[in-house]
Amino acid sequence: MAELKRFIGHGLVLDIEPIRTDPEPEQNITLALVEGLARDPENGHAAGRLAERGAHAVAFGCTSASYVLGPEGDAAIIAEMQAASGLPATTTSSAVVEALRVLGVQSVAVLSPHIDDLNARLRVHLESAGFTVTSMVGLNLRCDIEDVEPAETREVVESEVDRPDADAVFISCTGMRTAEIIGAMEASLGKPVVTANQATLWHVGRLAGVGMGRPERGRLLAESVR
Secondary structure, three states, rough: OOHHHOOOOOOOOOOOOOEEEEEEEEHHHHHHHHHHHOOOOHHHHHHHHHHHHHOOOOOOOHHHHOOOOHHHHHHHHEEEEEEEHHHOEEEEHHHHHHHHHHHHOOOEEEEEEEHHHHHHHHHHHHHHOOOOEEEEOOOOOOOHHHOOOOOHHHHHHHHHOOOOOOOOOEEEEEOOOOOOHHHHHHHHHOOEOOOOHHHHHHHHHHHHHOOOOHHHHHHOOOOOOO
């Protein structure tokens, strides 16, 4: 929640509805667990509750659970939320694809905190959307993703992830703390850096007709949504 708030621009009000999951899933982030999250009927129910509270658009805020079942699985989550809420809807994975397209990206270098089984699905998702994945670096973490220090993330991106032929860098997972380092990374790398939370809030704001206008949080948020 604290990390998400660091991306919010003027005019966007954030309302979060937790989705019930197995106890403490962060203790063992596996392929099977994430597939279960993607199929959870609570995804739609939560969107419906947000609509009842006055939301203008809804987003499913999890990168891995929105790409793990492929483009069809991602589309199914969006359709479920739209049906339950009657509102425009997106997921983190769809938001990332849209963000990369708006930025004119064709090739992307990727950092993911997750295990290789999940990272392979992420590569397929991005390639299915038409992007060339120039590198895919996984930290192979099964828990405590929020504990990765932003300085460590930046060091890995600049030394291991980025490639000269990548038009942009994508940092996957809404658990990664990236708000404070995006501007510095873009200046150092000379290219856009898109992150999960950044893209999710940008896209749901766009769907709600609200501009973000947070240039210190990356090129994606440099201008208000039109």
